[in-house]
Amino acid sequence: ETGVTQSPTHLIKTRGQQVTLRCSSQSGHNTVSWYQQALGQGPQFIFQYYREEENGRGNFPPRFSGLQFPNYSSELNVNALELDDSALYLCASSLEQAIGGTEAFFGQGTRLTVV
Amino acid sequence: AQKVTQAQTEISVVEKEDVTLDCVYETRDTTYYLFWYKQPPSGELVFLIRRNSFDEQNEISGRYSWNFQKSTSSFNFTITASQVVDSAVYFCALSDYTGTASKLTFGTGTRLQVTL
Numbered sequence: 001e002t003g004v005t006q007s008p009t010h011l012i013k014t015r016g017q018q019v020t021l022r023c024s025s026q027s028g029h030n031t032v033s034w035y036q037q038a039l040g041q042g043p044q045f046i047f048q049y050y051r052e053e054e055n056g057r058g059n060f061p062p063r064f065s066g067l068q069f070p071n072y073s074s075e076l077n078v079n080a081l082e083l084d085d086s087a088l089y090l091c092a093s094s095l096e097q098a099i100g101g102t103e104a105f106f107g108q109g110t111r112l113t114v115v
Numbered sequence: 116a117q118k119v120t121q122a123q124t125e126i127s128v129v130e131k132e133d134v135t136l137d138c139v140y141e142t143r144d145t146t147y148y149l150f151w152y153k154q155p156p157s158g159e160l161v162f163l164i165r166r167n168s169f170d171e172q173n174e175i176s177g178r179y180s181w182n183f184q185k186s187t188s189s190f191n192f193t194i195t196a197s198q199v200v201d202s203a204v205y206f207c208a209l210s211d212y213t214g215t216a217s218k219l220t221f222g223t224g225t226r227l228q229v230t231l
Binding site for chain 2: 031033043048058090104105106107
């Protein structure tokens with residue numbers, strides 16, 4: 001068990017709605033990254049937060065946004081949901097923002113289904 | 116651009132067989148890190164190993180071993196004497212340091228099915 005917890009585990013939303021996913025980082029970790037994993041694919045980087053600021057973003061539209069709180073927990077918000085947003089959303093925490101070799105610890109993910 | 120290729124989509128073996136999962140990567144960076152993660156049905160990605168680009172020594176950890184060859188841009192993973200509990204999807208990943216953020220570029224994964 002990694003100590004990274006995500007909630008909820010499963011979620012069903014209607015197209016056009018908004019959703020908030022939550023992540024609690026491993027104790028002491030100040031960096032959190034979010035990944036989207038479509039069925040049968042590898043995880044795709046959405047963005048990374050370090051000390052409450054976004055410091056890197058993948059190829060995702062602005063309707064994907066996030067927050068990191070002083071306790072280093074994090075939220076992923078998705079507005080105007082589309083059917084293609086259906087995926088497993090993974091949160092990963094790590095100790096430092098930009099050390100490439102730092103091991104990232106992943107949560108179990110939130111399975112989002114958009115209907 | 117960073118790219119990781121796992122050409123094997125699915126592998127099925129009988130318990131106690133050895134199995135090798137292939138990973139080929141592309142990067143223009145001289146310093147980079149490679150990872151293997153295991154994803155059981157529960158969904159959580161479990162870290163297995165991290166190697167940096169300056170360390171080409173092969174590594175063995177119990178039934179797991181890794182073969183890193185910079186000349187062929189490959190980082191292959193072998194499970195010796197496979198067990199049913201090894202059944203999972205395995206991902207190879209490459210770390211990309213953009214200067215402000217560190218992200219992982221994953222391959223599409225190899226599903227390993229170990230049967231009795």
